[in-house]
Amino acid sequence: MSIFHISINGKVRRVDAEPETPMLWVLRDELDLPGARFGCGAGLCGACTIHVDGAPLRACITPLNAIGASKVTTIEGLGDTRLGRILQEAWLAEDVAQCGYCQSGQLMSAASLLAATPAPSDEDIDQAMSGNICRCGAYPRIRKAIHRAANALRGKS
Amino acid sequence: MSGLAVGGGLYVAAATPTKAQAQAVLNAFVRIKPDGSVGLTLARAEMGQGVSTSLTMILAEELDVPLSRVSIEQAPSDIARYGAQATGGSTSVASSYEALRKVGAAAREMLVAEAAARWGVAPDTCETRDGLVRHPASGRGLTYGDLAEGAAQRPPPPSPALKTPDQFRIIGKPTTRLDGRARVDGSVRYGIDAAPPGVRIALAAYSPKFGGKVERVDEREALKVAGVSKVLRLDDSVVVIARNTFAALKGREALKITWTEPEHPIDTKAVFAALEAATRTPGATAAQTSGVEAALAGGGLYEAVYHQPFLAHAPMEPMNCVAQVRADLCEIWTGTQVMGAAQKAVATALSLPLDKVVIHNRPLGGAFGRRLEPDAILACVEVARQVDHPVKMIWTREDDIRRDRFRPAYVDRLEARLDADGRPLAWRHRIAGSSIIARLYPQAFKGVDADAVECAQNPIYRLRERQVEFNRVETPGLTTSWWRGVGALRSTFVLESFIDELAVKAGQDPAAFRRGLIDDPRLAGVLDRVLALMNWSTPLPAGRGRGLAIQHAFKSYGAMIVEVSVGQGRIKVDKVGCAVDCGLAINPRGVEAQVQGGALFGLSAALTGEITFAEGAIEQSNFDSYPVMRMNEAPSIAVALIDSQAAPGGLGELPTILAAPALANAVAAATGRRLRRLPLEAQL
Numbered sequence: 001m002s003i004f005h006i007s008i009n010g011k012v013r014r015v016d017a018e019p020e021t022p023m024l025w026v027l028r029d030e031l032d033l034p035g036a037r038f039g040c041g042a043g044l045c046g047a048c049t050i051h052v053d054g055a056p057l058r059a060c061i062t063p064l065n066a067i068g069a070s071k072v073t074t075i076e077g078l079g080d081t082r083l084g085r086i087l088q089e090a091w092l093a094e095d096v097a098q099c100g101y102c103q104s105g106q107l108m109s110a111a112s113l114l115a116a117t118p119a120p121s122d123e124d125i126d127q128a129m130s131g132n133i134c135r136c137g138a139y140p141r142i143r144k145a146i147h148r149a150a151n152a153l154r155g156k157s
Numbered sequence: 158m159s160g161l162a163v164g165g166g167l168y169v170a171a172a173t174p175t176k177a178q179a180q181a182v183l184n185a186f187v188r189i190k191p192d193g194s195v196g197l198t199l200a201r202a203e204m205g206q207g208v209s210t211s212l213t214m215i216l217a218e219e220l221d222v223p224l225s226r227v228s229i230e231q232a233p234s235d236i237a238r239y240g241a242q243a244t245g246g247s248t249s250v251a252s253s254y255e256a257l258r259k260v261g262a263a264a265r266e267m268l269v270a271e272a273a274a275r276w277g278v279a280p281d282t283c284e285t286r287d288g289l290v291r292h293p294a295s296g297r298g299l300t301y302g303d304l305a306e307g308a309a310q311r312p313p314p315p316s317p318a319l320k321t322p323d324q325f326r327i328i329g330k331p332t333t334r335l336d337g338r339a340r341v342d343g344s345v346r347y348g349i350d351a352a353p354p355g356v357r358i359a360l361a362a363y364s365p366k367f368g369g370k371v372e373r374v375d376e377r378e379a380l381k382v383a384g385v386s387k388v389l390r391l392d393d394s395v396v397v398i399a400r401n402t403f404a405a406l407k408g409r410e411a412l413k414i415t416w417t418e419p420e421h422p423i424d425t426k427a428v429f430a431a432l433e434a435a436t437r438t439p440g441a442t443a444a445q446t447s448g449v450e451a452a453l454a455g456g457g458l459y460e461a462v463y464h465q466p467f468l469a470h471a472p473m474e475p476m477n478c479v480a481q482v483r484a485d486l487c488e489i490w491t492g493t494q495v496m497g498a499a500q501k502a503v504a505t506a507l508s509l510p511l512d513k514v515v516i517h518n519r520p521l522g523g524a525f526g527r528r529l530e531p532d533a534i535l536a537c538v539e540v541a542r543q544v545d546h547p548v549k550m551i552w553t554r555e556d557d558i559r560r561d562r563f564r565p566a567y568v569d570r571l572e573a574r575l576d577a578d579g580r581p582l583a584w585r586h587r588i589a590g591s592s593i594i595a596r597l598y599p600q601a602f603k604g605v606d607a608d609a610v611e612c613a614q615n616p617i618y619r620l621r622e623r624q625v626e627f628n629r630v631e632t633p634g635l636t637t638s639w640w641r642g643v644g645a646l647r648s649t650f651v652l653e654s655f656i657d658e659l660a661v662k663a664g665q666d667p668a669a670f671r672r673g674l675i676d677d678p679r680l681a682g683v684l685d686r687v688l689a690l691m692n693w694s695t696p697l698p699a700g701r702g703r704g705l706a707i708q709h710a711f712k713s714y715g716a717m718i719v720e721v722s723v724g725q726g727r728i729k730v731d732k733v734g735c736a737v738d739c740g741l742a743i744n745p746r747g748v749e750a751q752v753q754g755g756a757l758f759g760l761s762a763a764l765t766g767e768i769t770f771a772e773g774a775i776e777q778s779n780f781d782s783y784p785v786m787r788m789n790e791a792p793s794i795a796v797a798l799i800d801s802q803a804a805p806g807g808l809g810e811l812p813t814i815l816a817a818p819a820l821a822n823a824v825a826a827a828t829g830r831r832l833r834r835l836p837l838e839a840q841l
């Protein structure tokens with residue numbers, strides 16, 4: 001076991017864990033941040049997506065000792081930014097979620113997409129979002145919500 | 158306390174709250190608090206279908222309170238009070254609609270009676286709106302909160318007056334999900350998130366071959382992993398218990414286990430050979446018309462045989478359960494579709510009285526029928542009883558797929574003879590497959606699985622003479638189970654494929670052919686609607702095609718058209734249109750989401766879904782080998798909802814059952830090739 005200090009959602013948190021522990025289990029088991037979900041454990045579904053210095057990473061295959069001084073954001077911290085809040089409101093307005101289990105990851109991937117590409121095309125959305133599985137089939141509404149959020153970001157309603 | 162059944166398993170308790178009780182319990186399901194807010198106890202599992210929103214809307218309508226004043230409280234496991242608490246078969250809204258309206262209307266009348274008595278006026282001179290009882294003539298008003306305690310002392314009216322549809326202010330209005338917020342900020346807590354103090358993580362290792370048992374275990378290396386506290390040897394598994402998930406994963410990897418060879422190594426080819434053979438011999442009769450034998454004997458039969466694979470459920474939240482077992486109490490945190498049955502099964506397993514098993518049901522991260530089985534709960538309880546702390550048993554995705562209780566594999570054989578105008582004169586349908594009903598309700602099973610023959614027994618089409626048979630074929634060692642539609646799903650794939658083949662044989666347009674064989678105006682309604690929605694009669698370029706499927710199931714009607722492009726061994730679904738008549742749609746927005754999700758779930762399975770066994774080993778394990786539909790493959794889905802005042806029907810499964818046949822018919826239209834075996838991409 002080793003002690004790490006990592007920045008999560010704007011706070012420095014102390015973690016005592018095996019260095020190679022995947023961030024997913026650090027968040028869920030040690031830090032009481034269960035919003036990142038376990039879906040496949042193998043980088044295949046995106047349910048565990050977090051931001052590390054803004055980049056969307058799969059927490060289930062990102063070890064604790066790879067974080068270093070990077071800034072980690074989880075779904076619990078998404079609403080701290082304007083972009084995050086706009087996305088959440090778009091998600092609510094389009095009634096995206098069904099069971100909701102995949103939605104933490106969907107929102108985190110969408111946030112990275114819009115941060116890099118404020119006016120994404122459908123192809124951009126396909127590219128950025130195809131690593132996130134939704135078994136409830138919310139895809140059509142995820143797409144609409146991303147477009148809605150993109151419009152809101154640019155000040156259009 | 159006395160109780161009075163209002164119907165549908167609901168109990169209105171004529172409760173007499175003590176003064177100490179700040180809240181007036183009007184009945185087991187509805188609670189009006191002194192501040193006027195309303196608690197609705199939900200005895201249904203919320204698994205993404207939006208049932209909490211629909212049921213809240215129904216109650217708020219009759220009670221005359223704003224939606225925002227109603228909050229959902231998940232019912233504790235309590236069979237006596239809430240009934241079996243099962244959520245499946247697309248029944249939640251349909252079966253709750255009348256009952257919940259009556260509860261709301263009864264509560265409203267009790268509140269009005271209380272207000273009228275206080276004012277000394279006739280109840281029918283009072284009116285209600287937005288959580289207030291008013292007496293317009295005198296301008297007086299009281300809130301429901303003011304009246305609740307007094308109203309609870311009044312006898313519930315035996316037949317409260319319900320609103321007429323023209324009075325609806327909430328039902329039928331597109332409404333945003335009420336429980337959406339927690340699903341966008343990460344705060345919703347599923348079963349897998351439960352963490353009672355002192356909880357440890359348990360992971361089980363299973364034989365790579367289905368049915369293998371533990372012969373020898375060497376757990377020394379596993380116990381050396383930091384954080385691993387215990388290794389338990391069970392009959393079919395070895396369980397590692399650890400302080401956290403990562404330690405449990407590493408501990409499980411470090412186990413050295415020798416497994417026995419399974420008694421019956423399952424092999425997919427052998428399974429299908431047995432099923433196909435069974436369709437060559439008569440089965441138990443599900444339906445038979447008097448002249449069918451003579452009609453079939455005439456020869457000239459057109460025959461088609463269809464294969465459908467084992468399917469996993471793969472809900473996004475893998476199976477899991479948290480349990481703590483003490484000498485006199487077992488507490489469980491999980492998401493289940495069958496709280497009542499699970500409570501019973503656990504009580505039996507632990508020899509505890511029913512009321513000493515408490516289940517905290519959490520929102521479900523998807524279920525699709527998987528969480529109708531209590532196996533994960535029982536597996537966790539089996540471990541938890543052997544330790545003195547709470548245990549969270551997690552199934553990794555690989556476990557979730559390999560330990561699934563699969564949708565059965567089936568083979569169907571259909572034969573028909575058409576008259577000169579293409580009308581079916583004689584029809585024989587033989588179904589071969591596992592019987593879930595026979596496993597769960599052996600007393601009820603008399604040779605025909607009533608669920609498996611759903612839609613096939615009495616097809617929607619006018620068939621002059623027909624014979625429908627069921628041949629039960631079990632795969633030794635395998636437990637099969639429900640899925641998103643089981644009998645109706647299987648039936649609709651074969652019936653709607655076969656009818657399409659017959660249309661081609663008769664040289665008729667598949668839509669016109671169907672139209673000529675149906676009588677039900679609601680079915681004709683959805684058919685006509687979807688044809689218009691998808692411009693059925695406009696031609697498509699080469700390599701593209703449209704396919705149609707229609708069905709009446711779960712008390713609803715649906716018609717779907719799928720448009721595809723086929724090339725390079727891939728099927729691309731370009732767009733989908735679906736018309737549904739589910740009676741009165743409580744929440745049209747929820748209906749649209751359900752239809753889209755249900756269609757995509759069905760398309761995903763029809764394209765690539767398949768569990769296969771080779772020498773006893775399951776060949777799939779995660780989303781790489783069991784691919785599911787992703788964003789880049791998902792078509793747009795237009796939904797047309799028929800305006801109807803008929804009683805609400807089910808909707809969670811209807812679009813799913815239409816997807817595979819509409820897709821197969823589209824591929825046939827695009828390529829001229831009829832694919833009779835699912836999944837389709839494997840057949841290209």
Ligand code: FES
Nearest residue numbers: 039040041046060
């Ligand atoms: S849980 Fe990390 S990608 Fe699936």
Ligand code: FES
Nearest residue numbers: 100102134135136
């Ligand atoms: S909303 Fe259920 S998995 Fe996406």
